[in-house]
Amino acid sequence: MSPGEAHVAPYSRRERLRIATIREIKDVARTLLVQEGPENVTIRAIAREMGMTAPAVYRYFSSRDALILQLRVDIFEEMARFMRGVLGQHPEEEPGRRWISGARALRVWAIKHPHEFGLILGPWAPGLGREETKPERHMSWVFGSVFSDLVADLWRVRGFPAPEVEELDPGLARTLTVLSEDQDVDMPPGAIAVMLRCWVRLYGVISMEALGHMSFALSEGQHFFEFELRDLCRVLDISEFYEEVV
Known part of the structure; x- marks a missing residue:
């Protein structure tokens, strides 16, 4: 990289946080799948495990x-x-x-x-x-x-x-x-x-x-x-x- 060339991150901080949250949501969903069965993989249960509200989870997955x-x-x-x-x-x-x-x-x-x-x-x-x-x-x-x-x-x-x-x-x-x-x-x-x-x-x-x-x-x-x-x-x-x- 040349002296005057600025390093550009591939994602903004907000995008990195969004990617990390989506990954965590899916990790929690998979844990619920294994421990409690597919019928218990719900948005509300995931939100509870993550300390979020259900509407907040819906911002990442529409349903x-x-x-x-x-x-x-x-x-x-x-x-x-x-x-x-x-x-x-x-x-x-x-x-x-x-x-x-x-x-x-x-x-x-x-x-x-x-x-x-x-x-x-x-x-x-x-x-x-x-x-x-x-x-x-x-x-x-x-x-x-x-x-x-x-x-x-x-x-x-x-x-x-x-x-x-x-x-x-x-x-x-x-x-x-x-x-x-x-x-x-x-x-x-x-x-x-x-x-x-x-x-x-x-x-x-x-x-x-x-x-x-x-x-x-x-x-x-x-x-x-x-x-x-x-x-x-x-x-x-x-x-x-x-x-x-x-």
């Missing part, structure tokens, strides 16, 4: 739905970062191993953060930001693209068994073609159908365990998860990369 939606965006991004960190341990030339590691990483994150997982990928409760459909579709795909990219890489590098488009129901083929075009998924409709089948099964077994819906039958879910994961490896023709977890 509870707006706050919940932003909280969900942050958690989606956090989960995606965690998974990408795990995936980074394997070279891109090994999409089979990357997919297996990604599946296990999703389960680890969900088990460690069941309340957050329930908020972003669990069953809906009224007033949890669902009204904001367009942003919701966007952030869901931000996370979903982690797995779709892995399967697309697998398809590109070595392929896997998939039905021809003529074997699909015409309505399903059209829907999958639109999905491919809208989300830039570089796979034919049959391969996308296999990708979605694997995602539904993977999501189902993880969410049921993380949200406590398997406890009636299983004292712990890892062995059943691995049972399903091993079968999904057969579906994607990557069984050679599957290794037992000790």
Whole structure:
């Protein structure tokens, strides 16, 4: 910096205070989510914890739905970062191993953060930001693209068994073609159908365990998860990369 050049802060003091307050509001909201459940994440409860009035909190978030939606965006991004960190341990030339590691990483994150997982990928409760459909579709795909990219890489590098488009129901083929075009998924409709089948099964077994819906039958879910994961490896023709977890 030259002698006469003044240092210009990226944000004014007021803007920095606003950013810090928004961060604190979201931190308090997440603490309430974990400790008391999503129904207790309210503007009034957050204001009470922060020593503010509810109208003061509304200056930062126009509604509870707006706050919940932003909280969900942050958690989606956090989960995606965690998974990408795990995936980074394997070279891109090994999409089979990357997919297996990604599946296990999703389960680890969900088990460690069941309340957050329930908020972003669990069953809906009224007033949890669902009204904001367009942003919701966007952030869901931000996370979903982690797995779709892995399967697309697998398809590109070595392929896997998939039905021809003529074997699909015409309505399903059209829907999958639109999905491919809208989300830039570089796979034919049959391969996308296999990708979605694997995602539904993977999501189902993880969410049921993380949200406590398997406890009636299983004292712990890892062995059943691995049972399903091993079968999904057969579906994607990557069984050679599957290794037992000790």
